[in-house]
Amino acid sequence: MKELEEYHQNLMADIGREADASGILMVEAFFDRMTERLTEAGELEVADRAYYQSGEGAQKLRIDGYAGDPRDSEGVLGLIVCDFVDSDGVQTFGKGDVAPILNPLIRFLKKARNEAFRDALNEANPAFQISDLIITTWSQVTKVKLILVSNRRYIGRDDAVKLAELEDVPVTWSVWDLARFERFDRSGQAREDLVIDFASDFGAPLPALKASQTGAALESYLLIVPGEQLAAIYDRWGARLLEANVRSFLQARAKTNKGIQKTIRDEPELFFPYNNGLSATADDVSCVRTDKGFAISSISNLQIVNGAQTTGSIHAGLKSAKEQLPQVFVQMKLTVVPPERSEDIVPKISEYANTQNKVNAADFFSNHPFHIRIEQFSRDVIFTAREGERHDSxxxxxxxxxxxxxxxxxxxxxxxxxxxxxxxxxxLFSKTDLAKFAHSATGRPHIVSRGAQKNFAEFAKEIGETWSKSDTEYDELWYRRLIARAVIFRKLEAEVPKQPWYEGGYRANIVTYAMAKVFHDANGEKQVLDLDTIWRRQAVPDALQRALLLAAAEAHFVITHPPSGVRNMSEWAKQQACWNGLKGRKLDYGAEFDGCLVLKEIARTSERDERNKKREIDGISAQSEVVNRGPEFWREILARGVADRKLTPKDQQILGVCASMPRQLPSELQSKHAINVLGRMREQGLVSG
Known part of the structure; x- marks a missing residue:
């Protein structure tokens, strides 16, 4: 309980600072912070704030946000309501308190489906836009998901409980309370309730074949899962079944496949031989012996790392081929991975299972070399204290x-x-923050506006492709310039709500669009924005801030004035056409803006200097490693390489120099070559040390 109280104290302090710095309400700052966790955890794909409240008591309507266009998430309409209490201590609420919080949201949903309600509202009202979206897409809605986000601790037992259906559309609700957010922020996990109990939920344990020996490092099982069961499981937990770190990557392939759908509809009995099946992981499984043999009675925290498209297609069969589903079966390879090993093991399972993908799914995991390098820079690189502050940081x-x-x-x-x-x-910044900073500076504000996970998926794809060719671009100077972009982004976030033209809403869209616009206008054939001055000062120059806010005002106008026939401004901001509209506008930033620019050749000189410095450091490091390993080590490497005929004459010559220390000391270039030979021999399995 002490940890939860400390978490609550820090959360309220952070929200208070954000609200004060930006001039926004605390509940708005709370919504922004916590819905970021919801998208990262897979509860929602995107979360757009759209506050509306009216009436009192039994007539009260309220909504705080929604999860984007349901057509982009397999027909799931996600609606969010906040339960925010400004208190010093941890407050609690139980199951009996849920109805008074959710009922205004349910009433809003019922009202929002009525054209008379929509047409009585101003088009700029968030309620108008959500209502219009619901009316437009209702025929394609397959499920309504209500999310209750609270900074109180929930002491009820029920979560993700199915409510009454709305014209044959199932309605579920789930609670994200203070304790659940604390668990997620501390460990990245908030899935303790994702337990599939086959005995209780489906009448009997699921027959399985154990595919690992007793005492093996990891337990593995082979299962044949009935299509009806898989569809029901996905219907309940949806995207939370898709491994969190590659969720967006896999969901891009989770849309129903016409070929798979045709097999389900026309030849369901052939689905098993035609389909490659699923690769999945779990934290734990419970096994039993039945009259029919070995079986799995429950699975904890099932995660599908390959087979999202198969799963999505089978789930779609609930509507398109319900009578055929009983004849559909799919194979599953299930590996039990303890949580403490998941970061190492799951990426490899996903990578090898997704071999058909051009970019490996492992690129999205936190242990990809790119993320490890940025993490190392963040622990080592010191920035000079801002003006008026005493400490470097x-x-x-x-x-x-x-x-x-x-x-x-x-x-x-x-x-x-x-x-x-x-x-x-x-x-403090995360992977999704990094992707926002980078894409806002490289002309992709419409991608940023599609949500943290989709934006990160695009960014990771680009990094994966570039990294596979060369990783030299991502050096310390790249990191410092990334921080300059972060300083700009965070400054805009704080300043936009203070502007007289700001009417509330769309802050996230305005920030990324304004930043993209200024970078687009500044970076030309001969000049670029002077990021090096920004990271050195850890501040945005006044002339640049004025330019950013001028672009922000223009971005606000473009976003809130969509073309005829487009009514939802949040959805409009996710379109390339919206960015094209702002990008093509001429803005006068004033003569002082030229002082924020630097000649491109000077910027390139800094890059060359950084690469030369890195090469020098790499040479010194390689020489140090060669010397520390000692001549005896290199004599063994030389002997092994010669015996296996894996060394070129040059390899043998340089390893001979290393083996003759201290009589001869290898140069920096020779040391780097020796380290490369050692790495090559490791890859070939000739040495392990």
């Missing part, structure tokens, strides 16, 4: 959820004060 890159809170939590009170000076909370 660093930016903390959280490549895995929970790193920051856990690193701080292990320290004494005195050490925490030192940690807070070294890594201010305002300088």
């Amino acid at each position: 660093k930016w903390f890159y959280e490549r895995s959820r929970g790193q920051f809170i856990n690193a701080r939590g292990r320290l004494t009170a005195a050490q925490q004060k030192k940690f807070d000076l070294e890594f201010p909370k305002a300088q």
Whole structure:
């Protein structure tokens, strides 16, 4: 309970600072912070704030946000309501308190389907836009998901419970309370309730074949899952079944496949021989012996790492081929991976299972070399104190959820004060933040507007492709310039709500569009935005801030004035056409803006200097490693390589120099070559050390 109280205290302080700095309501800051967790956890694909409240008592209507166009998420309409209490201590609520919070949201949903309700509202009203979206898409809605987000602790037992249907459309609700957010922020996990009990839910355990020996490092099983059961499981838990770190990557392939659908509809008995099946992981399984043999009675935290398209297509069969589903069966390879090993094991399972994908799914995991390198920079690179501040500081890159809170939590009170000076909370950023900073600066605000996970998927794809060719671009200077982009993005986030033209709403869209516009206009054939000055000062120059806010005002106008026939501004901001509309507008930033630019050749000189410096450091590091390993080690490597005929004459010559230390000392270039030979021999399985 102490950890939860500390989490609540820190959460309220963070929300208070965000609200004060940006001039927004605390509940709005709470919504932004917590819905980011919802998308990362797979509860929703995207979360757009759209606050509306009217009436009192039994007539009260309320909504705080929605999960985008249901046509983009297999017909799931997600609606969000906030239960925010401004209190110093942890408050609680039970199952009996849920109805008074959810009923206004349900009433809103019923009203929103009525054209008379919609037409009585101003088109700029968020309620008008949600109502219009619901009316337009209702025929394609397959499920309504109500999400209750609270900063109180829920003491009820029920979650993700199915409610009454709305004209044959099932309605579910789930609670994300303070304790659940705390678990997620600390460990990246909030799935304790995702337990599939085959005995209770489907009448009997699922027959299985154990595919691992007793005492094996990992348990593995082969199962034949009935299509009806898989469809029902996905209907209940949806995207939460898709591995969190590659969710967006897999969901891009989760749309129903026409070929798979045709097999389900016309030849369901041939589905099993035609389909490759699923690869999945779980935290734990419960096994039993039945009259028919070995079986699995329950699975904890099932995650599908390959087979999202198959799963989505079978789920679609609930509507398109319900009578054929009983004849559909799919094979599943299930591996039990303890949570503490998931970061190492699951990416490899996903990578090898997704061999048909051009970009490996492993590129999306937090242990990809790109993320590890950025994390290392974030722990080492010091930035000079801002004007008026006394302490230099660093930016903390959280490549895995929970790193920051856990690193701080292990320290004494005195050490925490030192940690807070070294890594201010305002300088914490995640993988999805990194992707927002990068894409906002490279002309992709419409992608950023599609939500943190979809934007990250696009960014990761680009990084994966570039990294596979060469990783040299992502050096320390690249990291410092990334932080310059972060400084710009965060400054805009704080300043936009203070502007006289800001009417509330669409802040996230305005920020990314304004930043993209200024970068687009600044970066030309001869000049680019001077990012190096920004990271050195850790501040946005006044002339640049004026330019950013001028672009923000223009972005606000473009976003809130969509073309005829387009009514939903949040959905409009996700379109390339919206970005084209802003990109083509001429803005006068004033003469002082030229002082924010630098000649492209000067920027390139900095890049060359950084690469030369890195090469020099790499050479020194390689020489140090060769010397530290000692001549005896290199004599063994030389002998092994010669015996297996794996060395070129040059390899043998340089390894001979290393083996003759201290009589001869290898140069930096020779040392780098020796390290490369060692790496090559490791890959070939000739050496292990």
